[in-house]
Amino acid sequence: MSDQSSIIDHADDYVALEPQALPLDAWHRAHGARMVEFAGYLMPIQYDGIMAEHAWTRESAGLFDVSHMGQLVLTGGDVAAALETVLPGDIAGLAAGKMRYSLLLAEDGGILDDLMATRLPAENPFASEDAEPAGYDPLRATGEAPTGSFYVVVNGATKYDDVAYLLDQVSDDVTLNLLEDQALLALQGPKAVDALARLVPGVEALTFMTAGAFAWGSVPLWISRSGYTGEDGFEISVPADQVAAFADALAAEPEVKPIGLGARDSLRLEAGLPLYGHDLDPEITPVMADLGFALSKRRREAADFAGATRILSEREHGPASKRVGLIVEGRQPAREGADVIDQSGAVIGRLTSGGFAPTLGKPIAMAYVPLALSAPGTRIEIAQRGKVHTATVTAMPFVPHRYVRSK
């Protein structure tokens, strides 16, 4: 018996060094996690089993350790304008505490990473004398520093490349801090708000894609109502030396169980969310990735971001290929790397994610297919290990999102 493909193997693409332990390493092991190498770190892949953990998150609240991700704070100069050279979203227009999903673009419009950018208010746990923006006058503060500072969360496997690229792109008066002493937790699921509000009163007032500074006792927290499972939930930045105690407190709540990377992957796939390094890479543009919503109207009109000419042309005329969702017939999952073929057997596309959807009880996948085959309802064929599978293009998300938007 041998493993043919798994998210563990894919992680090898990025890993050259000895895997590092994250702040909750011992905590995961004490809770019975099976640890694997992912993005250069040892991470829990599962505790009780992927199906049970997936179902628990959909019904209650799952606690995920995402401390491998990169947390950056950018401060000083005209940081919003600097970020807008490489992000196609309306970053300057974000109010304090508001966040946006965006894409880090190469000069040719290829995607170098996907990320979340939040404008920080003056009162935030990352503020320090070092990080205070130049020219900041507390007497004029109205909850937002005049030049602004931004908290950006990027993928773990790409974070050092992202930092190097950003430092190269932004002007010298912008300071970039990689917060290596902060852990990051995600609490996801319909009961996440009940559990977290008991420990941190006030978080229930946040709505989807807003964030703020909170405290657990004397521990400062930065909490956003966001996540990557399609469920309501929160991401919580915690000082690394306090995260084990905070994870203990969360896990003691009856709604909460720790959840591994395996279920995180099946949840985000059901939610139709692309995974960097799999569904997104430097060969893919935002339009090919069907992430046109990340191109804000003001930015499209100004056409002033990296790769704008190519990206806006693809938006107008259609890309050659496009990311779609697939429901695969039968019970056998089709996996990343399988070919999409035409009637003569020629390869015309490729699966970038694929697995069994626990909530739906059937296999689902994401693939890049020619634009002409991208409409929902189109039937396509997939070649995998000598067998041909039939699949139907389906609108995503596969499982409806349950975000809590403005009340």
Place this chain on the structure above:
Amino acid sequence: MSRYFTKDHEWVDVTGDVGTVGISDYAQGQLGDVVFVDVPEAGKQLTKGADAAVVESVKAASDVYSPVSGTVTEGNAALADDSSLVNSAPETDGWFFKLTLSDPSELDSLMDEAAYASFVEGL
């Protein structure tokens, strides 16, 4: 009846020249939740160490190799309806296929239960 194991975590029970093949409890534990099993059809010729079946968990597909050479007499139809038998009863009802052994001497190179237990212990 004698039970033999491979280093790739297949087992084979042998009675006369008929073998029943499955994967070990250790293997199912490593795979996690099994969602699909592709078993060979009757009549298929299998070679020791070559692909015989595919078992898919939520996260990964894994090849199952035939522990011995022979001709398949039956695939386990029960797995088509309930692949989770591989998790709940890996070394009994969750068997994959039966075959007629073409060269019983191949069994000499496999491990017995005690040897497999110590092999797994060392992993």
